[in-house]
Amino acid sequence: MRKKILSVLLIVFIVATTMTVKGFADSETEYYSALNAYKQSSEKENNAKKNLEEAQAQLKQVEELKASMQEELEQAKTDYNAAQERTNYLFNNIVQITKDEVTVATQEFNVAVEIKDNATADLQAAQAHYDEVLKITANNENIVNELAVLREQLKEKQNQLVQVENEIAKNQADVDNAGRIFLDGLTSKNIDYYIEIAKNNNLTPYLNSTKFKKTLKNCTEAENIKKALDFIDNCNQLRENHNVSALKVSAQLMNASMVSNSISAYSFNHTFAPIINIGENLAWGYIDPFVGWYDEEKILYEEHGGSYSSGNETTGHYENIIDSRYGVTGFAWDADYRYAQQSFYFDSGYTTGRYTTNQFRTKLNNLVNEFNNILQASQAKRENILNEIAVIELKIAEKEDILKGTPSLETAQKALNEAETNIEIAVQKFEQAEQNLENASWRKENAVSVERGNPESYQGFDDILSAVAAEEVPANRIISLTASIENKKQEISSLEIQILELRNTYNAAVEAKKKAKENFESCKVPASAVKVSKIYNKTYTGKYIYQAPFVTYNGKRLTRNVDYKVYHSKHLNVGIATVTIKFMGDYEGTVKKTFTIRPKGTYIRSLARRTRGLTARWAVVSKPYRTSISGYQVRYSRSPGFKTYNTYRTTRKTGSYAKISRLRKNTRYYVKVRTFRKVRGKYYYSTWSKIKSVRTR
Incomplete structure (x- = not known):
């Protein structure tokens, strides 16, 4: 009996749970259905608005056309008045005009003779061209096939060009950074090694400064390294004057100098040298730092009979230069800011990676030349590919020009027919010119008898007849435009009615969108549409730990215990705790999040x-x-x-x-x-x- 009761309770629980889930699913479906309906109504509103604006634009266009016709009507009236003035002018000047017409008619006759001769020559040329086209057209198919091959070759060369451009970019970067690459390759204790030492000694603010980065870039340029070697030569010449052996160039000290000079650019102090335990000279602003280090301090040294230091006056730089205990050196030079730094160390130290300045300079030049040669080779390779592309493109253009310049048989036949037609036209012009010459001569003889009020007296004068007829053209145009303007007025009235209907349609769409929005806003919002903020891990406190996540919908923050409730489980001891957010009111559904409770820390x-x-x-x-x-x-x-x-x-x-x-x-x-x-x-x-x-x- 007890088992039956438990079975019934289990079935009731499953049915209730299923109904709850189904009810939530239906509600979520209703929400997204209302959302889609709202979006569709918005789209209909936009379409109705677009149709209304198009009709308004059409109305504006018709009104502008009406205004244009009105302007054309005014022009027709002006033309009509001008035609009348032309007719009156002809009547008043008929004798002189007919004399001029004889001259014009004679010129037209001569031109007509030339046109007739040219047309005959054009016909012969067209026939020859037609025969030539018959031969050329047969070659078109071969040219098309050749073009396909050439275009494939062009594509291949263009791909090669992209690869070479990438090589050039890499090789140019090697050339630009040749100095840094050279220094890094000489010893494992390179610039990055000394930067790491600076970081470990709390100099990170120096290293992150723009001044440090710019100075380090300048110092490691190949030309500035070469200048640094020149300065070392100067130093050795000064040491020779004091019978002190020349300093060797230490690859490791060169890297140390680059970093120390760049750190000093941030703050002009001997900041880094004491950390790595080296002797150091620093100078700012000197074209030749030895003017300050040696020339000026030597005077102080001799005036005071030896080592001297007071305030800003010191002989320490001078003493470093002539110190016989020093055997190796490094030097950094920034030509942009004129920052100089020289490192010194005893002859017993830095025994590996020592060079004379000439040996060091030769190794640097060899690397720079190698990078330049590689860059020049890739640039030459690019030039060769560009030349090959130009040749292929020229061939393609030539083939395309051949195709463009090769008419079809139909075109050639049409050209021949046009040439024959031109001959016929030329003959007609020749005959017309003969007639014009004869008429002009007759007009000259009878011009004296022309009277404005007697139409029969100027029946043989076509210009006067034409002028009289020309008066009818603007007159008829005036009648036609007046009728067209009236039609446009009717079209405007029709468009105004159409716009009224479209405006009603648009207003209806606006109202439908409003109702769809109200329907959408009345639906309960599902949990899937709500955003819950991230919750963070906590440290054990001996008390229950509670989380208060931010819950928002469309940017609006929801209210706890009004829109949702928060439940916690397993939130006392170390381990995984669960936060359950259960929505209510206008929102429904559940969201679960977990967080870790860490053990109490120590120190x-x-x-x-x-x-x-x-x-x-x-x-x-x-x-x-x-x-x-x-x-x-x-x-x-x-x-x-x-x-x-x-x-x-x-x-x-x-x-x-x-x-x-x-x-x-x-x-x-x-x-x-x-x-x-x-x-x-x-x-x-x-x-x-x-x-x-x-x-x-």
Whole structure:
């Protein structure tokens, strides 16, 4: 009986759950259906608005056409008045005009003779061209095939050109950075090596400055390195004057000088040299730094009988130059800002990577020349490809021109027919010119008898007859335009009615969109359309931990306990906690998010050095929070970035120290500590403490 009751309750629960899920699904479907209806009504509104604007534009166009016709009507009236003036002019000047016409008619006759002769020659040329086209057309198919091959070759060359352009860009970058590449290749203790030393000595603000980056770029340019070698030659010449041996160029010190000079550009001080324990001369603004280092300080040295330093006056730079203990040097020069730096070290140090200035200069020149040769080779390769492309394009253009210049048989036959027609026209013009000459002679003899009021007296004078007839053209145009303007008025009235109908349609669409929007806004918003902010991991406090995520819909922040409620589970102890957001009111559905509760952290109280070892002491997690941990984990490494490391772990909750042995002697170790908690086989860790370091004995 008990099993039957449990079965019935289970069925009721499943049905209720299914109905709830189904109800939510229907509501979500209704929401998105209303959303689509709102979007469709918006589209209909836009279409109705577009149709209305097009009709209004058409109305404007018709009105502009009407105005244009009105202007044309005024012009026709002007033309009519001008025609009348022409007729009156002819009547008043008929005798002189007919004399002029005889001359014109004679010229027209001569021209007609020439046109007739030219037309005959054109016919013969057209016939010859027609015969030639018959031969050329047969070659068109071969030309089309050749064009396909040429275009494929052109595509291949263009692909090669893209590859070469990429090579040139890379080779140009090598040429531009030849100095830096050269210095980096001489020794493993390159510029990046010294930059890392500067970072480890809290000089990151210097390294991040624009002045440092610009100066370092300038100093490592090949030309500035060559100038630096010239300055070293100057220094050695001065040392020779004091019977002191010449300094060798150290690849390592050259890199150190580049970094030190660039750091000093940020703040003009001997900032980096003391860190790497080298002698250093610095100068700003000198075209030749030895003017300040040697010439000026030598005077002070001799005036005071030896080493001297007071205020801004010192002989330290001069003494560095002539110091016989120094055997190697490095030099950095920025020609843009005139920043100079020279490094010095004893003859016993930096024994590898030493060069004379000539040896160093030769190696640099060899690399620069090699990069330039590679760049020139790739540029020559590009030039060859461009030439090949030009040749192929020229061939393509020639083939296309042949095709363009080759008419079809139909075109050739048409040209022949046109030539024959031109001959007929030329003969007609010749005959007309003969007739015009005869008529002009007759008109000259009878011009005296022409009277304005007697039409029969000027029947033989075509110009007067034409002038009289010409008066009818603008007169008829005036009648036609008046009728057209009346038609446009009717068309405007029709368009105004159409616009009224379209405006009604648009207003209806606006109203439909409004109702669709109201319907959409009345639907409940599903959880899938709501945005819940990210929640973050927390540290164990001994109390229940609550999250308050931001919940928004379309940029609007929802109100807790009005639009949704927040429920928490497993949110007291270390492990994974769950936040459940259940929507209500105008919103429905559920969103779940999880976050991690970390164990309480600790910090390092002290580090003590031991022989080939160290002792690390940390703060014991206080009793109220001790249940959140299973123990402590200590990590130690010779690298401040913990690239490689070892780990010590203890499960003593009250343990406060760890003795770590078998380490390298006289070596700095970096240490950090954190707590951990093991929950059902899974480890949860606190955040790491701040890093501290100690040097072993």
